[in-house]
Amino acid sequence: MRKMYEVLIVGGGIIGHSIAYSLSKRGISVLVLEKGQINEKSSSAAAGMLAVQAEMKKGGPLFELGRKSRNMFPALQAELKERTNIDIQLIQHGMLTVARTKEEKETIQGMIPFQKAAGEEVSWLSPDEVVEVEPSITRNTFGGMYAAKDGQVEAPKLSKAFAKAAYSLGTHVKEYTEVINLITDKGKCVGVETESERIYSDKVILTTGAWTKRLLQTTDFPLHVYPVKGECLSVTTKEPLLEKTVFTDGCYIVPKSSGRYIIGATMIPNTFDERVSVSGVSSLLDQAIALIPKLKNAHWEKVWSGIRPQTTDGKPYIGNHPSLKGLFVASGHYRNGILLSPITGEIMADIIEGKNIDQNVEALSLQRQLKEASGVEPTY
Amino acid sequence: MRKMYEVLIVGGGIIGHSIAYSLSKRGISVLVLEKGQINEKSSSAAAGMLAVQAEMKKGGPLFELGRKSRNMFPALQAELKERTNIDIQLIQHGMLTVARTKEEKETIQGMIPFQKAAGEEVSWLSPDEVVEVEPSITRNTFGGMYAAKDGQVEAPKLSKAFAKAAYSLGTHVKEYTEVINLITDKGKCVGVETESERIYSDKVILTTGAWTKRLLQTTDFPLHVYPVKGECLSVTTKEPLLEKTVFTDGCYIVPKSSGRYIIGATMIPNTFDERVSVSGVSSLLDQAIALIPKLKNAHWEKVWSGIRPQTTDGKPYIGNHPSLKGLFVASGHYRNGILLSPITGEIMADIIEGKNIDQNVEALSLQRQLKEASGVEPTY
């Protein structure tokens, strides 16, 4: 029962590699096991928004961690460029959350106070001001919230950079290696079993995204992590359309480099089917064209989807398994995987090293599921 | 000035190869010159409808030739399968031309008499009858015309089969060989010049589709053949949606094998830009979903376009050049290239052999452009 690595990470996506990167910076040896190719699932499907304000509708632990993680990006960009020569293309031109109805206006305006209280630079723009800031947006809005600090990165490049940086620090990886079972011994997880071998280690971290349920079901504490498909499409245009990311309840438009725009994303729960639906394309197009009529003149590029892991209370699970010692989970990041990837790496590395974790992280623990079941209200 | 081939065909699309096939069956030696790869432009972009009734709004020579060409397909299918082992997948389940407005109803009903007079099996269906025949169609129509004999083929396979059949009979082809000039001698076309050589022959046929203008401009009789982009998309679904092709003024839906549906086609004149526009996709989707609501549940496949050659009076040019002896043209087939390909091959082979041609073919002659200019009304 030879243990070659201090930590096994099951799942070679952005969360797995961010953790591998944090651990290997601390001198801990890591093996990443990936059932297909690394970063080929939702890690590369994301539009790359760093949308603390847009995605999080109330304050609380997740909002605090989101802000903290977003603020890590400028230093992270420099660090990853230095280590890997990959430019993650961080852009911080802000984000416009646009109201298309009176109801949306009220909801969005309701988000401003707690953000200001937290020190975020957010402001409300009238319909005219919205058009002044982004002239391609339709005049027919109810205004919008401008969040100056939100931004975006190139998600596939960030995923690749985390992986390359971790590998350069000694992390190993095995692709096309599916973990089919956890190996337990006296109430402790001591390794994993693949189709062809048994690999032992004192610590196993599951970063298996929407595919987390299968491995956990054999433990006495299964988590409800379920898949939500997000469909996207992209278009290109020579004429510049937008500088800032534009966000609404059912559709966002992210301006990428060289005149490329990503339009996303549907939310279709409980399916692993990666095919894009006609209704999804149709709905995204209708909404995007209504917001930015000039999009009609753009050229079609392509469609794709990602299967994102969602949880019952909308917060990821990051922590140790309540009953199986040596097993850890970081999953359920849903639409915040890119945003939260840097801080998830650091949090999990702290947990692995046994450091004290703060109250916000506590709120993401797996144990909260027990409290939920017993009727205690979760804190966002 | 060695002449190795009796006929040079400039343009390796479906029209060029259909002519090559007809000529080589008659023992005439042919060289096809193609500037890119064969069959890569609109010949392979077509949805493959054989829509005599739907596409031709009045009787006349083009309608007669269309019917004749359509009726050649059953024998052609057997012949090409025998010669090439390629199945062109002829399906003759009929076509439904659906009226979405009162105006469309009147237009379509106006097309019935001349078709019946010509012996076509066409009938008018009430909105309820339309749904009876194709239950996936919306109840909100003004009825439709059912043409029992119309059908479809797999356009890329038909294009490939014509080419393979011609080659098996001795036709030669040079790909990636652009003709940059016609060689003339004493008012006669005696060959062509490519980037690298001069090739001589007594007869040169231009089957250059939307790219016909450039070579003709140096003659004293340029034709107005102009490009019209047609954009298409395809979707797939397990649940069978349609058996017959459904046609409207701005959108058609062609059921292909294995649950694949082609939705086409926009008409964007005067562009060679093959990129698909967002407005095109959006418009096709809106119309198709309005007609067949269940299309929403289908899976997205892809988008593409074809650059189709159109003429001023909507009829192709098939005939000899009015002033440059030895030069022939078969171009301008617009949306009828697949339908008219078999008969175009036969007509041009007759012309090359100096056979008498009938009145209908006369109406497609290049000379008609002179008459048009002089105010004589063209006959469709």
Next chain:
Amino acid sequence: MRKMYEVLIVGGGIIGHSIAYSLSKRGISVLVLEKGQINEKSSSAAAGMLAVQAEMKKGGPLFELGRKSRNMFPALQAELKERTNIDIQLIQHGMLTVARTKEEKETIQGMIPFQKAAGEEVSWLSPDEVVEVEPSITRNTFGGMYAAKDGQVEAPKLSKAFAKAAYSLGTHVKEYTEVINLITDKGKCVGVETESERIYSDKVILTTGAWTKRLLQTTDFPLHVYPVKGECLSVTTKEPLLEKTVFTDGCYIVPKSSGRYIIGATMIPNTFDERVSVSGVSSLLDQAIALIPKLKNAHWEKVWSGIRPQTTDGKPYIGNHPSLKGLFVASGHYRNGILLSPITGEIMADIIEGKNIDQNVEALSLQRQLKEASGVEPTY
């Protein structure tokens, strides 16, 4: 515990669909569960050889079943065309197994007697005769065996046709649905568990190819089915090169329609990694060019691979599970999946219906693994 289907088939590849087709022809209700998309793994990666003589080095049950299955293809082609309008493109121009060394010559000649005894039309050709039959083959061979009855089909089309035919007869399918556990009750398999539901049925058939081990490991009778990657490449050429399939020990060349040639296949055991190796491409190219020097002039098309299921004794497992009632397996077809697909469907349908099975089928039973373990020599 509602049972909606008489039979559940886990695995939507060619074997699963062939069985579904046979069962549904007999009026038995079937649900196919596929973890990704149907037919996307080795079923569509195969070159489609029907190579009884080339692949089976000695007589015995597998050879007999191979012959029987091959002889089913002409009728199957007509039947599937009728039911699905898909042409599986059966070609029976024979196969040449070429000897490149004296040792290969001896091995191949040693295969002739048992084949002749079985009534196969096989003959030995001298090096000159080889070139006479296929003039593109190098003169530098030690001759070859010609098997007149062997042939080929278009593997992706056959896979699609089995599926479409089964569906048209009432078989249902769920894609992107991974089975994560068998449900057992009192020593009986009574259904399967997916990520999202439990599905009950009295009969469960595993047609999971190289991915069979995981589900069986929880039973007390795991089978050793292991993956062997086969890498292929394809080229195209206008000039016809071959009519018959050419086979050697490390490389075969299969002429497909329209001037396309498939060159395969490497055998790399114990990997699920679908990426193609540089060494694989290099080795296939070297061998193929040595055999058919004119291949050098062909155009490159693409490379791909398939993960094939192999067993310890080289024979597939087709039969009931020795200890878990209600569970059946059809896996381990290795390089004979296309060839054996028709007969596997019929055999498994017989087993499900409780019909007597013959001695040849007996030899493929799962029970033989016990005998092997106890030292009894397996019969090929």
Next chain:
Amino acid sequence: MRKMYEVLIVGGGIIGHSIAYSLSKRGISVLVLEKGQINEKSSSAAAGMLAVQAEMKKGGPLFELGRKSRNMFPALQAELKERTNIDIQLIQHGMLTVARTKEEKETIQGMIPFQKAAGEEVSWLSPDEVVEVEPSITRNTFGGMYAAKDGQVEAPKLSKAFAKAAYSLGTHVKEYTEVINLITDKGKCVGVETESERIYSDKVILTTGAWTKRLLQTTDFPLHVYPVKGECLSVTTKEPLLEKTVFTDGCYIVPKSSGRYIIGATMIPNTFDERVSVSGVSSLLDQAIALIPKLKNAHWEKVWSGIRPQTTDGKPYIGNHPSLKGLFVASGHYRNGILLSPITGEIMADIIEGKNIDQNVEALSLQRQLKEASGVEPTY
């Protein structure tokens, strides 16, 4: 005869856009006309080597311009990143030109003196030193020349960055717009004719690469610019293989980011056929594996080709047309298009502005063709 632009550039590849960039920095208005999509031909097919030492076998004007252009890259990288946010990924880890035979050793060693004389850092390495510097290279070499300053960029990114920078400075572009004729008036080129319009300007620059011959043939001074196809392939590997570019007479290996290696390039003259030949792939693989045996373990990625413009004396043509005033040419860069792109932009902008040009540039003038014809020896 309205002239909207001071300069028309025919050809939207890297040379056209580099010139457009230089001109627009100087406040000159430019329209780029591209027959297909910008940068889709050899500009994006190149491996991106900046190989002054490896590609230029003797001193002289081309060598001097090559050095000068290469030395422009560090500043250019910063400038383009600033203007476009595109990172051209300049790497200057040096280049190893490896001798595989005694003859190659002599040839390469013969190149060292003139380079040292020019101030280049080049040195000769013994076979052992070669392996010390790049341990993956075979021990079976005759040594190699190490050029410390040579490097590489990401060619598609450089092409895109030139275009985006030019557009941001006001350059306009029309894609899918083929120029079918030059418009001349009294011995002067005054514009161009496309399929759909006439565009007038006092200055027209042809940057049409291998497609330059057609437009020039109608002038009284056609240039012999001919196509040479270069075929490439790429592989990926987790294990780092090389840091420096490795170059030999028939094959080079360029290490790109994230474990990707480009292996190039064949030289097949006088074809516009972009398809990759089996012989090309086979020859590149054989040579590359002989040099770097561990390449066998890499994963296959893809193959592609570029059609490069070559001239009789191996030097590009950069200058004004000898007899047709207002017409300029920058073409024939062959394998040095990426390397020479920055300086070509500056040279042509100087010529357009009527600035004095130096002796090295003089040597690339179109007039030299006259001298060649009259027996005067060209200077490299």
